[in-house]
Amino acid sequence: MNTKITLSQAKQMLEKKECSSTELVQAFINQATAKRNLNCFITETFDNALAQAAEADKRIANGNALPLDGLPIANKDLYCTQGVRTTAGSNILKNFIPPYESTVSGNLKKAGAINLGKLNMDEFAMGSANLNSAYGPVVNPWRSTSEPLKDLVPGGSSGGSAASIAAGLCLGATASDTGGSIRQPAAFCGITGIKPTYGLCSRWGMVAFASSLDQAGPMAHTIADCAILLKHMAGYDDKDATSLNVTIPDYTANLKPVAKGLRVGLPKEYMEGLNQEGQDLLQKGIGWLKAEGAEIVEISLKMTSAALPTYYIIAPAEASANLARYDGVRYGARVDSVTLDEMYQSTRHDGFGAEVKRRIMIGTYVLSAGYYDAYYTRAQKVRKLISQDFDCAFEKVDVILTPTTPGAAFGLHDRNDDPVAMYLNDIYTVTVNLAELPGISVPVGLSVDGLPLGLQLIGPKLSEQLLFNVGLTLEQAAQFPHFKAV
Amino acid sequence: MTISLTDVAKISKLSSIRLSDAEKVVMQTQLAGIFSWINQLTEIDVSNVNLNDFPQAQMFEREDVVTAPNQVKEVTQNAPQVAHDMFAVPKVVE
Numbered sequence: 225m226n227t228k229i230t231l232s233q234a235k236q237m238l239e240k241k242e243c244s245s246t247e248l249v250q251a252f253i254n255q256a257t258a259k260r261n262l263n264c265f266i267t268e269t270f271d272n273a274l275a276q277a278a279e280a281d282k283r284i285a286n287g288n289a290l291p292l293d294g295l296p297i298a299n300k301d302l303y304c305t306q307g308v309r310t311t312a313g314s315n316i317l318k319n320f321i322p323p324y325e326s327t328v329s330g331n332l333k334k335a336g337a338i339n340l341g342k343l344n345m346d347e348f349a350m351g352s353a354n355l356n357s358a359y360g361p362v363v364n365p366w367r368s369t370s371e372p373l374k375d376l377v378p379g380g381s382s383g384g385s386a387a388s389i390a391a392g393l394c395l396g397a398t399a400s401d402t403g404g405s406i407r408q409p410a411a412f413c414g415i416t417g418i419k420p421t422y423g424l425c426s427r428w429g430m431v432a433f434a435s436s437l438d439q440a441g442p443m444a445h446t447i448a449d450c451a452i453l454l455k456h457m458a459g460y461d462d463k464d465a466t467s468l469n470v471t472i473p474d475y476t477a478n479l480k481p482v483a484k485g486l487r488v489g490l491p492k493e494y495m496e497g498l499n500q501e502g503q504d505l506l507q508k509g510i511g512w513l514k515a516e517g518a519e520i521v522e523i524s525l526k527m528t529s530a531a532l533p534t535y536y537i538i539a540p541a542e543a544s545a546n547l548a549r550y551d552g553v554r555y556g557a558r559v560d561s562v563t564l565d566e567m568y569q570s571t572r573h574d575g576f577g578a579e580v581k582r583r584i585m586i587g588t589y590v591l592s593a594g595y596y597d598a599y600y601t602r603a604q605k606v607r608k609l610i611s612q613d614f615d616c617a618f619e620k621v622d623v624i625l626t627p628t629t630p631g632a633a634f635g636l637h638d639r640n641d642d643p644v645a646m647y648l649n650d651i652y653t654v655t656v657n658l659a660e661l662p663g664i665s666v667p668v669g670l671s672v673d674g675l676p677l678g679l680q681l682i683g684p685k686l687s688e689q690l691l692f693n694v695g696l697t698l699e700q701a702a703q704f705p706h707f708k709a710v
Numbered sequence: 711m712t713i714s715l716t717d718v719a720k721i722s723k724l725s726s727i728r729l730s731d732a733e734k735v736v737m738q739t740q741l742a743g744i745f746s747w748i749n750q751l752t753e754i755d756v757s758n759v760n761l762n763d764f765p766q767a768q769m770f771e772r773e774d775v776v777t778a779p780n781q782v783k784e785v786t787q788n789a790p791q792v793a794h795d796m797f798a799v800p801k802v803v804e
Contacts, residue, residue: 319788320788321787323784323785324784462770462772465769465770465772469770529750530750530754533747533748533749533751534751536744536747537751544725552790553789553790553797553799554785554789554797555788556790557790558790558791560800561800562800564800564802565726567799567800569728570728572725572726572727572728573727573728573729581725581729581737582737582740584725584727585718585721585725585727585741586745588721588724588725589717589721592720592721592724599748602751602752605756605759605761606754606759608759608761609756609759642743643740644743644747
């Protein structure tokens with residue numbers, strides 16, 4: 225069998241006994257093996273996946289199937305998986321084998337999903353192109369029509385998650401989003417990705433980057449697939465003090481295209497500087513929603529241009545504190561030295577990559593004596609203004625429509641020298657994290673070069689169902705070629 | 711504002727990340743570029759924003775009970791060096 229199927233279709237096939245989980249898992253293992261050149265997996269767990277598939281087949285045959293029984297997925301390599309190496313894309317964790325399972329990956333496991341392995345990512349989720357992994361870059365399975373031999377980035381930091389789905393190596397994947405790390409790679413690889421409301425999915429067992437911004441979420445081909453996965457990933461967890469104690473809706477049961485009477489906000493600041501291709505894509509999205517009865521309302525999110533600089537104070541500040549734990553003492557790599565201080569300094573010099581070191585240095589600087597108020601306190605205040613912008617907007621509109629990225633995927637070697645140029649990739653996504661809101665990227669079109677482009681929907685806190693439903697309107701209108709890169 | 715090599719050396723020490731002289735020069739250039747971009751935030755008026763006006767979401771506390779006793783093996787299994795069931799580090803006392 226081939227792997228040109230969605231998670232929802234595979235679920236139905238298993239339920240109707242049209243195939244076994246073993247056949248399904250083997251097909252995805254075959255595809256993953258054939259596409260190792262994409263470098264999506266850091267660690268493969270194929271043997272274990274086949275053993276789990278056999279168990280799933282028994283449960284299905286006995287009528288005791290679990291909700292996600294027998295469905296092959298994969299986990300971003302920052303979810304701690306008990307007994308399976310978890311590197312977070314870093315050399316410093318190259319031999320780390322967690323003695324425990326993260327809540328999110330554990331929830332999926334309990335629901336019967338089968339883990340094919342651990343997916344490549346930017347080191348500690350710091351990056352927008354998957355070029356910062358200690359295990360090498362991930363290659364986007366899509367090729368441009370004008371330069372078909374050129375390798376393209378999959379986006380980041382969840383580049384392995386996005387590329388593996390787009391290439392048909394798994395049905396869906398866990399990912400995480402601190403400034404756009406689910407939505408931006410989803411757009412670059414032509415798949416769907418949702419960053420839920422902060423606190424909807426537990427952060428317990430996720431390798432931390434910036435704790436006030438990090439949020440787990442699913443990626444998959446379609447809205448329906450993401451709805452199924454999120455339902456089983458989300459939920460209250462007393463091991464995460466920021467976990468939201470709310471009932472998780474049955475997103476799938478409530479899934480239906482919504483647009484009639486919907487007020488859709490278009491932030492004028494997002495239009496400034498948007499290239500013609502982006503403008504055209506946005507107009508298409510507007511047209512589809514209007515055709516189904518939505519009202520388009522121009523809004524202003526006046527703090528938009530301040531969001532990225534604010535993020536690059538707050539996220540590195542939190543990262544510098546979170547990554548202080550990697551000192552070569554309790555776990556992770558160590559560089560032996562004569563004194564303890566030398567051991568710390570050499571371990572962190574050799575263990576971290578260039579971008580991680582840069583961000584730790586930024587974070588340490590903005591938190592240091594004499595600079596704390598000028599940078600960190602000011603950034604926290606601007607973050608409040610960004611949240612207020614959205615609060616005002618959601619008094620006038622139900623959802624906000626924007627491009628997900630400034631353009632399509634770029635070449636592996638196109639723009640690696642200037643850190644600030646790379647940071648600008650997240651210009652349309654980062655505000656959502658700062659305001660703790662949900663956002664979804666839906667693949668809706670192709671660039672002139674035949675590469676995927678996405679539109680983003682942003683909603684108020686806990687509006688994931690609305691985002692799925694409005695997203696479904698876009699998905700149905702767009703008729704995106706989901707399996708073109710498989 | 712500019713970031714001097716002295717600043718870089720200080721941050722490197724505070725971060726416990728050893729940097730060679732050549733790495734310090736590269737880091738200085740990159741941090742200078744990043745901070746000149748970040749400094750656009752100084753143009754935003756935040757005088758009316760009082761962080762205390764925004765109540766933080768209430769974080770709950772777990773009950774203070776032992777949930778996983780005797781985890782010495784699990785806790786130390788990833789350590790680079792273990793001695794007598796404890797993490798071993800270079801000598802710190804002369």
